[in-house]
Amino acid sequence: MLNLIRISSPKPMLLRRIFTSISPHRANLHRSFIPLATTISSSQKLVKLCPSISMSSSSSDNHITNEAKRSTILPSVTGSTKPELLRGIESVLGSPFSSNPFTPTPNPLIIVISGPSGVGKDDVIKKLREVRPGLHFMVTATTRAKRVGETDGIDYHFVSKEKFLELVDSNELLEYALVYGDYKGIPKQQIREFMSKGKDIILRVDIQGAATLKKILGGSAIFVFLVAESEEELVNRLVDRKTETIATLIVRIKTAREEVKHMRNFDYVVVNAEGKLDNAVKSVESIIDAEKAKVLQRRAVI
Numbered sequence: 001m002l003n004l005i006r007i008s009s010p011k012p013m014l015l016r017r018i019f020t021s022i023s024p025h026r027a028n029l030h031r032s033f034i035p036l037a038t039t040i041s042s043s044q045k046l047v048k049l050c051p052s053i054s055m056s057s058s059s060s061d062n063h064i065t066n067e068a069k070r071s072t073i074l075p076s077v078t079g080s081t082k083p084e085l086l087r088g089i090e091s092v093l094g095s096p097f098s099s100n101p102f103t104p105t106p107n108p109l110i111i112v113i114s115g116p117s118g119v120g121k122d123d124v125i126k127k128l129r130e131v132r133p134g135l136h137f138m139v140t141a142t143t144r145a146k147r148v149g150e151t152d153g154i155d156y157h158f159v160s161k162e163k164f165l166e167l168v169d170s171n172e173l174l175e176y177a178l179v180y181g182d183y184k185g186i187p188k189q190q191i192r193e194f195m196s197k198g199k200d201i202i203l204r205v206d207i208q209g210a211a212t213l214k215k216i217l218g219g220s221a222i223f224v225f226l227v228a229e230s231e232e233e234l235v236n237r238l239v240d241r242k243t244e245t246i247a248t249l250i251v252r253i254k255t256a257r258e259e260v261k262h263m264r265n266f267d268y269v270v271v272n273a274e275g276k277l278d279n280a281v282k283s284v285e286s287i288i289d290a291e292k293a294k295v296l297q298r299r300a301v302i
C-alpha cells in the first residue's frame with residue numbers, strides 16, 4: 001500500500017494550484033477528494049489525494065520542495081475531530097496557525113478640525129468628546145476671555161498674554177496665531193505625551209492655524225473642514241450666539257467668505273447643518289474609522 005505520494009517536478013506547481021482552488025470550498029473537500037483516496041494512517045484518518053505520480057528516486061527528486069512533500073496528505077474532513085483536522089492541516093502547511101492579528105495596531109492619528117468662526121467647531125468637538133472618550137482633545141492655550149459655560153483646562157487653557165509669549169519663546173507651541181486680537185496656540189508637549197500612549201489627537205484650529213499645520217504636518221495629519229449649509233445659516237448662528245459686537249460680526253463674516261475658498265486644501269469637508277449636529281459628529285467619526293482602516297497609515301511625527 002502506498003503511504004505517500006511522491007511527486008517529481010514540475011508537478012508540485014500543479015498540486016499547489018489544486019489546493020488553492022479548493023481552499024474556499026473546504027466544506028466540499030471530502031466530496032472532491034475522498035473518492036480518490038486510499039486510507040493510509042493507522043488511525044484511518046489521513047487520506048491520499050490521488051494516485052502516485054512517480055515512485056522514482058531519480059535526481060529529479062532533488063527538485064521536490066518540502067512543501068510539496070508535506071502537501072501530499074490531508075486529514076479527512078468527515079472522519080476527523082476538529083483538533084485533529086486543524087493539526088493535520090498545520091502539519092501539511094509545515095507551520096502552526098498564527099494567532100497574530102492580520103493588521104498591525106493602527107498609528108495614532110492627528111485630526112485637525114477647522115472651519116469658519118460660528119460654524120460649530122466647539123459644539124462638534126464637545127459632542128465628539130461624549131461619543132469617543134478614547135480620543136484626546138487637545139486643549140488650546142488662548143489669551144481670549146472665558147465665555148459663559150467654558151471651563152479652564154477643558155475648553156481652553158486660558159492664559160495671560162505674558163504667559164503665552166513665554167510659551168512662544170521656549171518653542172513650546174506647535175503653532176500659534178493672533179486671531180481677532182487674541183492669541184491661540186497648541187502646546188507641543190501635550191501632543192507628544194498622548195501620542196506616545198497611542199491616543200488619537202483632535203486639534204481644533206481656525207483656518208489660519210490649519211494652513212500653518214498643513215505646512216508643518218503635511219499629509220501626516222487629517223484635515224477636516226467644517227461648514228454650515230450656507231452663509232446665511234452661518235450668520236444666523238453667529239448672531240444667535242450673542243458673543244459678537246456688530247464690528248466683530250462683520251469681520252467674522254468677511255473672513256468666512258475668504259476662508260471657504262481654502263476648503264480644497266483639506267482632506268474632508270463635513271456639513272454641520274442646522275439642527276443636525278449629530279450627523280456632523282457621525283461624519284467625523286466615520287472619517288476617523290475610515291482612516292483607521294487604511295492599509296497605508298499616516299504617520300505623524302511632532
Ligand SMILES: Nc1ncnc2c1ncn2[C@@H]1O[C@H](COP(=O)(O)OP(=O)(O)OP(=O)(O)O)[C@@H](O)[C@H]1O
Pocket residue numbers: 115116117118119120121122123124237238240241272273274275276277
Ligand atoms: N448644527 C447646528 N445647528 C444649529 N446651531 C448650531 C449647530 N452647531 C453649532 N451651533 C451653534 O452655533 C453657534 C456657534 O457654534 P460654536 O461656538 O461651536 O462655533 P465655532 O466654530 O466654535 O466658533 P468660533 O471659531 O468663533 O469659536 C453656537 O451658538 C452653537 O451652539
